[in-house]
Amino acid sequence: MSLLEVKNLKKVYKTRFGGNEVEALKNVNFSVEEGEYVAIMGESGSGKTTLLNILASLDKPTSGTVLLDGNDFSKIKESAVAEFRRDHLGFVFQDFNLLDTFTLEDNIYLPLVLAGKSYSEMNARLNPIVEQLGISGLLKKYPYEVSGGQKQRAAVARALITEPRIILADEPTGALDSKATDELLRLFRKINQQGQTILLVTHSIKAASHASRVLFIRDGEVFHQIYRGENTSEQLYQKISDTLTLLAQGGDRR
Template sequence: MNLLKINHLQKVFNENQPNQVEALKDISLNVEKGDFIAIMGESGAGKSTLLNIIATLEKATSGQIVLNGTDLMTLKEKKRAQFRREHLGFIFQQFNLLDTLTNKDNIFLPLVLSKVKYSEMEKRITPIAQQLGITKLLDRYPYEISGGQKQRIAVARALITNPELILADEPTGALDSSNSERLLRLFQTINQNGQTIMMVTHSALAASYSKKVIFIKDGIVFHELNHGQNSENQFLSQISQAALAIQEGDYNDLH
């Protein structure tokens, strides 16, 4: 089932100014329900801009972006914040947790903003906390726990709204290798349970945990790889070779 459809998306910063920058030239792609997609590309390729537009944090200059039947380009400002809370989950590199709130209240925050009843919040958090192994952390504060634990709190905050799509921007960037692997295995489990995930990453290793890798270069979808029946090591090798070929301009190696 098609969940997200992007047609000819373009984003120009400082339009019609001397310092005009075309971050996205012509992006078209489809995301199926249950996909786990990694978006890769060199710095400045437009991958974070694409994620921010899907997140309704930025508006595209032109094109169409439809999530589960809703045209995001037509949403008014007030509706965009509500749409984000109710349909999207976010996981950031720096966690974006509030140290003045307990971990539980950080997780509850999007539900509080949507005026969900407290009894419903408690009902939702129990299975999520058990799945993520954070039950004993709920009454503590973010400054009292490790980076890996903070990221699991952030994952819980993303999941608790039952989002149609989770958007993760360099989610392993602030984690060591052990916690990175744990988080990515968690993503795989969540995805196997039906959650759709789009993840921006510069790491070929992180991307190898996904089902599909989309490479963006010069503001367009330049290349795609599918995990298919490959082992993770085989997929990692393909991703690394493609990333190197794109970086060096040796496109004969892409297939």
């Protein structure tokens, strides 16, 4: 059984006064295997942000199902959604979402504090993660005292410390310079190679070219997908670029 299964997903929004309906997602179907690194791409308005919000259990579909380890998101009680999200999903955002009044260490600890974990358990989880991410010497600093790349590493540490089943990353390189972007993408590859499942939503061809599979969303549907296979990141980059050109030109599915 796949780790994540998305079946016949549809999302319809009503306009403010209920006069019109906007179909953000039409009939989305795909699955993610444990240990996969999947990127989702598409033009603005294609539905990928709506899809991510549903996968993050921040929004509910109009119809269709999302299963994580066989658990149907729609069957989770409203009172238990936040706990489910905290225990099973890790999040990395474009704007880091760190609290400026907390040190990096406290920001990383936050989901475990909310889960009621003991300090000894939190500390045992923290040390190997921050050493791997190269931020062990920055833990007492505040977000405004470190660079964008260091903030994002802290955000990745916060996502990993809960030992999530899947990491959902929303444009994680969007606020980073080229050097910090390259460093973060190398870290994502390394984390994935250690077994962590990652689902990345991005506009960046460079970011997507580090994934093992790329899904393309157009007009609320999965338009096409590319597997890395034996391709290098450079070869995958070119294939992604070609597909995005086809998307922009309104080409048919391959």
